[in-house]
Amino acid sequence: xxxxxxxxxxxxxxxxxxxxxxxxxxxxxxxxxxxxxxxxxxxxxxxxxxxxxxxxxxxxxxxxxxxxxxxxxxxxxxxxxxxxxxxxxxxxxxxxxxxxxxxxxxxxxxxxxxxxxxxxxxxxxxxxxxxxxxxxxxxxxxxxxxxxxxxxxxxxxxxxxxxxxxxxxxxxxxxxxxxxxxxxxxxxxxxxxxxxxxxxxxxxxxxxxxxxxxxxxxxxxxxxxxxxxxxxxxxxxxxxxxxxxxxxxxxxxxxxxxxxxxxxxxxxxxxxxxxxxxxxxxxxxxxxxxxxxxxxxxxxxxxxxxxxxxxxxxxxxxxxxxxxxxxxxxxxxxxxxxxxxxxxxxxxxxxxxxxxxxxxxxxxxxxxxxxxxxxxxxxxxxxxxxxxxxxxxxxxxxxxxxxxxxxxxxxxxxxxxxxxxxxxxxxxxxxxxxxxxxxxxxxxxxxxxxxxxxxxxxxxxxxxxxxxxxxxxxxxxxxxxxxxxxxxxxxxxxxxxxxxxxxxxxxxxxxxxxxxxxxxxxxxxxxxxxxxxxxxxxxxxxxxxxxxxxxxxxxxxxxxxxxxxxxxxxxxxxxxxxxxxxxxxxxxx
Numbered sequence: 125x126x127x128x129x130x131x132x133x134x135x136x137x138x139x140x141x142x143x144x145x146x147x148x149x150x151x152x153x154x155x156x157x158x159x160x161x162x163x164x165x166x167x168x169x170x171x172x173x174x175x176x177x178x179x180x181x182x183x184x185x186x187x188x189x190x191x192x193x194x195x196x197x198x199x200x201x202x203x204x205x206x207x208x209x210x211x212x213x214x215x216x217x218x219x220x221x222x223x224x225x226x227x228x229x230x231x232x233x234x235x236x237x238x239x240x241x242x243x244x245x246x247x248x249x250x251x252x253x254x255x256x257x258x259x260x261x262x263x264x265x266x267x268x269x270x271x272x273x274x275x276x277x278x279x280x281x282x283x284x285x286x287x288x289x290x291x292x293x294x295x296x297x298x299x300x301x302x303x304x305x306x307x308x309x310x311x312x313x314x315x316x317x318x319x320x321x322x323x324x325x326x327x328x329x330x331x332x333x334x335x336x337x338x339x340x341x342x343x344x345x346x347x348x349x350x351x352x353x354x355x356x357x358x359x360x361x362x363x364x365x366x367x368x369x370x371x372x373x374x375x376x377x378x379x380x381x382x383x384x385x386x387x388x389x390x391x392x393x394x395x396x397x398x399x400x401x402x403x404x405x406x407x408x409x410x411x412x413x414x415x416x417x418x419x420x421x422x423x424x425x426x427x428x429x430x431x432x433x434x435x436x437x438x439x440x441x442x443x444x445x446x447x448x449x450x451x452x453x454x455x456x457x458x459x460x461x462x463x464x465x466x467x468x469x470x471x472x473x474x475x476x477x478x479x480x481x482x483x484x485x486x487x488x489x490x491x492x493x494x495x496x497x498x499x500x501x502x503x504x505x506x507x508x509x510x511x512x513x514x515x516x517x518x519x520x521x522x523x524x525x526x527x528x529x530x531x532x533x534x535x536x537x538x539x540x541x542x543x544x545x546x547x548x549x550x551x552x553x554x555x556x557x558x559x560x561x562x563x564x565x566x567x568x569x570x571x572x573x574x575x576x577x578x579x580x581x582x583x584x585x586x587x588x589x590x591x592x593x594x595x596x597x598x599x600x601x602x603x604x605x606x607x608x609x610x611x612x613x614x615x616x617x618x619x620x621x622x623x624x625x626x627x628x629x630x631x632x633x634x635x636x637x638x639x640x641x642x643x644x645x646x647x648x649x650x651x652x653x654x655x656x657x658x659x660x661x662x663x664x665x666x667x668x669x670x671x672x673x674x675x676x677x678x679x680x681x682x683x684x685x686x687x688x689x690x691x692x693x694x695x696x697x698x699x700x701x702x703x704x705x706x707x708x709x710x711x712x713x
Contacts, residue, residue, distance in 0.1 A: 151270045152184035154277040163285050167294045174281060174301060178308060181274040185310030188267050195260065196244055199252050245319045249326040258434065258466075261323045264316055269510070271313030278305050327435060361404050368405045369417060371699065372396060376422040378702055382678060384686045391501055391666070391694045392418045392426040394442065399671045399696045408449060408477040410440040416490050419498035425530060427501045427694060430484050431462040432511040438484040438518060439470060449475050485518060491528040499530040501666075501692070503602070504543075506536035506612040512543040516550055523554065526594055531664075531692075533600035533640050535612050540599050541630045547596045548634055554594045598637035598664055601627055605642035618644050618652045621659050628663065638664030640692070643674045648683050656688035666692030678702050 154177045162170040239247065249257045279302070286296045305311060379387050393399075395414025398406040407413035415426050431441040441462045443449075450458035451474045457465060458473060465473075470481055484502070491498040504511050512532075519526050534540050603614045603624070616623050618641075628636040639659070646652040647667070659665055667690050669676060678701055681693040695701065 151188065151266070152180050152274070153270065154181060154274045154281075156277045156281065159281050160284060163281075163288075164292060167297075170285060171297065171301070174278065175304070178278055178305060181271075181278070182308045182310050185267070185271050185274075185313070192260075192263065192267065193241075193244075195263075196248050199256060200244070200248060203251055242318060242322065245322045246326075249323050254327070257323065257327060261320070261327055262434070264319050264323070265510070268313055268316040268320060271310045271316075275305065275311055275313070324436060364405045369421070372417070372421045372697070375697070375702060379678065380422065382682065384682055386678065386682055386685060387422070388424050388497075389685055389690070389692055390423065390425065390681060391692050392423050393668075393694045393696050394428060395426050396421070396423070396697060408475050408479065410442060410481065411475065411477060411479050412482040412486055412490060413477070413479065415487050415500075416494065419491060419494040424497045425499055425501060425692065427503065428484070428487065429503045429505070430511060430515075431505065432508065432514055433465055433467050433470065434463060435466045435468075436510075436514055437467045438511065438514050439467070439481050440484060440487065441481055446473060446475075446481065451476050451478075484515075485522070485525075488522070488525040488528045492525060499528055501531045501533065502529055502597075504532060504534045504536070504539065506534055506539065506610075508536070509539045509542055512539055513546065515543070516546045519547075520550060520553075523594060526596065529597040531598040531600050531637070531666075533602050533666075535602045535604075535610075535614065537601055537614065537627050537636075540601055540636055544599050544630070544634055544636060547599070551594050551596050600638045600640050600664060600666060601636055602640045602668075603642060605644045616641065618646050618655055621655050624659065624663075638666070638691070640666035640668055643667050643669040647688055648680075653687050656684075656690065660689030660691070664692075665690045666694070668694040671696055676701065678706050 159170070159173050159177060162173050248260065252260075282297055282301050282305075285294070286298050289296050376387065379390070394409040395411065396406060396418040397409040397411070397414045399409075407417055410428055415428070418426050428440050429442040430438045433439055439462065444461050446458045446462070447453040452458060455473070457469050460469075462470075467483070473480055475481070487500060491500060502515070504515070515532065519529075532540075532543060601614065601624075603616045605615070605617060608615045614623075614627060624639050628639065630636075641647075644652070647656055656665070665688075667684050667688075676695055676698050681695065684690045684693050
C-alpha cells in the first residue's frame with residue numbers, strides 16, 4: 125500500500141506551491157483525503173465530489189496553460205520590440221545599412237509568427253534572458269507536477285472506491301469515471317515533458333562540463349585556508365586532523381578483525397564527519413572530504429542526503445538551506461533554499477571548512493576511483509519525486525556509476541515506489557538495447573552474431589544487445605519509532621512490524637527491497653530479536669539512530685547484525701565506538 129495521501133500532503137505544504145506564477149492564487153489540488161472519506165457514505169455523493177474535483181482541476185490547468193503561452197509570446201514580442209528600439213537608437217546614417225537592420229528585425233518578427241509550440245519554446249530559451257527562462261522552466265515543471273499529482277489522486281480515488289464497492293452494494297466506477305479522467309484536458313500534461321526537456325537541454329549544464337568550474341574552485345580552496353593568520357593555531361588544527369585520521373585508520377583496522385563481517389554492514393552517516401558541525405578535527409558533513417576520508421581508510425558504505433538544485437543538479441545537502449554549515453550564515457545564498465539555488469551559486473558558497481557542497485556525481489566518481497567496496501546509500505527527502513527522476517537520468521548517462529550506489533531510501537513511500545518503477549524501466553532498457561560502454565559487454569557462449577547474406581551483421585550491437593545486465597540499487601523505506609513529528613513519517617514499533625509489509629508492496633510493480641528502522645532498545649530483547657529476524661529474513665533491514673540519544677558502539681552494532689540479522693547499521697563513528705570493554709570482550713588486547 126503506497127502512502128499517496130502522505131506524499132500529497134507534503135506536496136501541498138511545499139514551497140513550490142507558494143511561489144507566485146501569475147495566476148494570483150495557489151494551484152488547485154484535488155482534496156484527496158476529503159473525497160476518500162466520502163467512500164462508504166453514498167455512491168452518488170462520491171461521484172458528485174469526484175466529478176466536481178475533476179472539473180476544477182481541468183479548469184485550473186487550462187487557465188494556467190493559457191498563462192504559460194501568453195507569457196511566452198508576450199516575452200517574444202517584447203524582445204522583438206526591444207530589438208527594434210535598440211537598433212533604431214543606434215541607426216547609422218547610411219540608408220543602405222538602416223534597411224539591413226530593419227530587415228534583420230523583420231526576420232526576427234516573422235520567425236515567431238504562427239510558431240509551432242515546440243519551436244516557440246526553443247526560440248524562447250535561446251532568445252530571452254536566462255533569469256526569465258529559468259522562471260518559465262520552474263513554472264512549466266510546477267504545472268506538470270501539479271497536473272500529474274491531480275491525475276494520480278483522482279485515479280487512486282476510483283481504485284479505492286471500487287476496492288470494496290461490491291461488499292458495500294455499490295457499483296464499480298472504473299469503467300464510468302476513468303474515461304472522464306483520461307479524456308480531460310489536464311491529463312494531456314505529459315506533453316509538457318517535451319517543453320521541459322527542451323529547456324533543460326539549454327539551461328542545465330551537464331555534469332561533465334563542470335570541470336572548468338571545479339578547477340577554479342580548487343584554486344579558491346587554496347585561499348580559503350588563509351583565514352588562519354596565526355600559524356601556531358593552524359598547526360594545532362593540522363595535528364588534530366591528522367590525529368583523527370590516524371584514529372580512524374586504527375579503528376577500521378580493529379573493526380576488520382571483529383566477527384560477523386561488521387565492516388561491510390556499517391554505514392558512515394554523512395561520511396566521516398563531526399556531528400556537532402565542527403571542522404577543526406573532521407571534515408564537514410556531506411562534503412567530498414568526508415566520504416573520501418571514510419573510503420580511503422577502509423569503510424565500505426557511507427550515507428548521504430541529496431537535494432535538487434534550481435538547474436536540476438543533484439547536490440549533497442541535509443537541510444533545506446546551507447545556513448547551518450555556511451561560512452557566512454547570513455549571506456543570501458546560504459539563506460536560500462537549495463531548490464532555489466543554481467549550481468553556479470552553490471559553487472560560490474563556502475562552508476566553514478573552506479569547501480563547498482559537492483555534486484552527487486562527484487562523490488560517486490570518488491567512490492569508483494577509491495575501490496570496488498566504496499559505495500553510497502542515498503537519502504532523498506520526502507515530497508521530492510523530481511530528485512528521483514534526476515537520479516535515474518544520472519544513472520542513464522553514467523551507467524558505470526550505478527554499482528557505486530548500494531541503496532536509495534526515503535520517508536516518502538510514494539516516491540520510492542515511483543523510483544522503483546523508473547529504475548526497473550531503465551534496467552529493461554539496458555537489457556534490451558545493450559550497454560552504452562563496450563567494456564560492459566561479454567559474449568554469451570553459443571550466441572553467435574546474426575548474419576545477413578552470410579556476413580556478420582551489426583556484430584557489436586548484437587553483443588551489446590544480448591549481454592548487458594545492471595544491478596540497480598536497493599530501494600528502502602525509512603521509518604520512525606517515536607510519535608511522528610512530521611505528517612510524512614511512517615511510524616512503526618518493533619512490537620508490531622506488520623505495517624511494513626503493506627508499505628513495501630505495490631500491486632502494479634515490483635515491491636521495495638526493505639526498510640530502514642529507527643533504533644529501539646526493545647530490538648535487542650528476546651521478543652524484539654524474534655520480530656527483527658523474521659523481518660530480516662524477508663527484506664533488507666537497516667537501523668539508524670539519533671545522535672546523542674541512541675547507542676552508537678560496536679557491541680550494539682554486532683548484536684543488531686548477529687542476533688537481529690540486519691544488513692545496515694548507521695554510525696557517526698564516535699571516539700568511543702570501540703570501548704575498552706569491547707576490546708576485552710573480543711580479545712583484541
